[in-house]
Amino acid sequence: MRKSKWQRQANRRWSKKAVWIHGDGPFAVLAWCGELSVTLWQTNEEAEQAKARIDGTGCGGRCVRHHEIVDMSESTQAALPGADGARRGLAPRQTV
Numbered sequence: 001m002r003k004s005k006w007q008r009q010a011n012r013r014w015s016k017k018a019v020w021i022h023g024d025g026p027f028a029v030l031a032w033c034g035e036l037s038v039t040l041w042q043t044n045e046e047a048e049q050a051k052a053r054i055d056g057t058g059c060g061g062r063c064v065r066h067h068e069i070v071d072m073s074e075s076t077q078a079a080l081p082g083a084d085g086a087r088r089g090l091a092p093r094q095t096v
């Protein structure tokens with residue numbers, strides 16, 4: 001399956017740590033509970049709902065309620081503090 005730019009960007013950022021990355025879209029819900037899992041959403045509302053859901057019920061086996069939303073569309077141009085520095089330049093950066 002062809003990856004979208006958001007899936008590629010999420011992969012660049014988190015594939016080293018994440019056990020899986022699902023979905024598609026600029027809004028990423030990260031669950032740092034034991035292992036990192038990432039879901040991607042098209043809208044902030046969907047991401048907020050997804051986070052509220054795992055905040056309420058837990059994201060999995062060892063949930064410690066360590067969840068966050070990352071808006072990749074906002075930080076595309078910003079330098080990431082160390083997050084993907086080593087992998088920068090592997091894929092062509094798309095500007096929108």
Ligand SMILES: [Zn+2]
Pocket residue numbers: 031032033054058059060062063064065066067
């Ligand atoms: Zn959790």
